[in-house]
Every structure is written in structure tokens, then in C-alpha cells.
Amino acid sequence: MALSKEQYDNIMLQYSQTRDRHRHELERRRHLVYAKIPEYKELEDRIPGLGLERLRSALFAAPAKSPQDEGDSTARSTSTASESGSRSIDRSGSVSFKDQIRKVSDEKRALLMRAGFPGDYLEPQYDCPDCHDTGYIGSQKCHCLRAREIEILYDQSHLKDLIRQQNFRTLSEQWYQGEDLQRFRKAVQVSRTFINNFRQDYENLYFYGTVGTGKSFLSICIAEQILNLGAPVLYFSASALFDRISSYVFGRARAEYQSFLDDLYGCDLLIIDDLGTEMTNSFVSAQLFSLLNERHLNRKSTIISTNLSLEELQDRYSDRIFSRITSNYTVCKLTGPDIRVLKKVRRNGTYKTS
Known part of the structure; x- marks a missing residue:
């Protein structure tokens, strides 16, 4: 799920419009100077x-x-x-x-x-002086073009709002103690290794454990870093993912379904959050296996977070899914108190159940 030709052409059009804007501004300045001097x-x-x-x-x-x-x-x-x-x-x-x-x-x-003008008043102006608003320095993409591409990838990932709050800069160990802390530190190290090796190695992660222990948080931390590499990332909660697949399949929207599958199979990183919260049935199980299998064949990385233990995973889904995950994923267990509850208590001074 790299940028489409239409998206790339739109970026190049923006560069052209920027150059035109600066050229017209320079002409306006030149006429002003000629009239005054x-x-x-x-x-x-x-x-x-x-x-x-x-x-x-x-x-x-x-x-x-x-x-x-x-x-x-x-x-x-x-x-x-x-x-x-x-x-x-x-x-x-x-x-x-x-x-x-x-x-x-x-x-x-x-x-x-x-005459009161700056000395460089009639020098060419650029939004990006490095590439002169072309997007390229020689044959290499300029940093400004990479930034525009990454911005589009962020928009496509469904993660833009989440990343503002959940990232490595806001990651904290303060909620963990003892064995929980050791597990958390191991999961963080695994996450950083995954990021560092992402361009070279094919790897998948499976975060599981009790509610509110940072599984989704770590997944989103990883997503931000991979997006910053310029790699396409998609994020879905399990329930939203399979609801969308169902709507395409049973709504007979074949073209939209195939396009969606192309994105799911082809993006460099797919994150499936809260696996097990969807309504599981034979259709969902078959779709999940197909998705994991295709991505494995394409050597595209996947991160799954879930509250299901490995035993519960095997009971809920097929043996094929259990085998695929346990044999091809690095498994990290996270335990501890529900951090969402602790944060709410800290904000409000008390925790009230409704």
C-alpha cells in the first residue's frame, strides 16, 4: 500500500503550484522595485x-x-x-x-x-531551499517530499490521533512493579529491536495479557516509528476489521473488497488490535487465517494485540491460526494492573464504577 500514482501526482502538482506562487511573488516584487528605483x-x-x-x-x-x-x-x-x-x-x-x-x-x-528593501528582496524564494521546491535533490527524494509522503501514510493508517498520545515519548514504567515490570521491559526491548530491524528482517509480534497493560500502547509506539521510516502501516481493531470485511463480502461490493484486500495484504505493517473482541464465527476465522497466511507468504509484518491467552486463542480459533501465530510470531506477555483505571484514579482522585 505505497502511495498511488494519483497521490504522487498530487504532491508533484503541489510543488508546481508552490513554484508558480513564488515566481509570481518575485515578479510582483520586481515591478515594485523598478517603479521605486x-x-x-x-x-x-x-x-x-x-x-x-x-x-x-x-x-x-x-x-x-x-x-x-x-x-x-x-x-x-x-x-x-x-x-x-x-x-x-x-x-x-x-x-x-x-x-x-x-x-x-x-x-x-x-x-x-x-530604498528600505532587504538586500535579498529580489532573490528567488523557496519553501524548501534544499530542493528548490522540486521534491528532489539530484535523483534522490528530498526530505520535504519524504515528509509529505509520510503525512499521507499517517492519514491512511487510521492512527494519526492515537499517535499524538501514545508514543515512545510518553511511554512510562511507573505503572509496573516486580515481574510485571520485567515483562514490560522485555516487550519494550522486543519492540525496539523490531523497529531497528524492520527494513532487513521479516518479523511478527503477538502481544497478549491482561486488560490495560500496554499492549495496544506498544503497538502504536511501533507504528509511529515505522511510519516515520516511510513504510505504509494499517491499524484496525479486530471488530472494525471484520465488520468491514463482512460489509464488503455480504454487500457484494467486489471491487471495493478486492481493493481493501490489496491494502491488507500489501501494507508493510498491519496492526490488529484487541483480537477476540469481534464476534467470532467460521467466517471470521476463515478470513483471519487467509489474512495471516497471505501476509506471511508476502513476508509482510503483522502485530496482534489481545487479551486472549495462548490457550484461549487455540480454543477460539482454528488450529491453523494457532499454529501460524505460535510458529511465526514473537510472543510477548504483559501483566499488571489496568493502567487506564490507574490513570483515571490519578486524574479524578477516586474511581467510580457506573
């Missing part, structure tokens, strides 16, 4: 003349004598001296031309500043 335009008009003068000097310079015009030894000496002199003239002319251009530029800058 007539001498400025006179200086600008001198620059093409300097270039033509230099070109004429180069074209009509006397050619060096050839060796055939004189004796061999004399010719070599004369030719060497002539070539040396020619190079000296060229260098002198080049330096002189550069000096003239520099002098005109300094005069233009001084005129602008005396």
Missing part, C-alpha cells in the same frame, strides 16, 4: 551587455601561431609562450568579468537597502 533596472540591463562583451573578446582574440609557421624548436617555444599568454588572458578576462558582475550585484543590493 529606476536605477535598479538600468543596472540589471547592463548585465547582458557585459556577457556579450566578454563573448566578443573571446571570439576575436588573436589565435596562437602554429608550429608549421616557424622552425620546430622555435615553434615549440613560441607556441608554449603563446598558449601560456592565451591562458593568462583568458584568466584575466574571466576574473575581470566576474569582478564586473560582482560590482553590479553589490550596487543593486546597495540600491535596494537604501
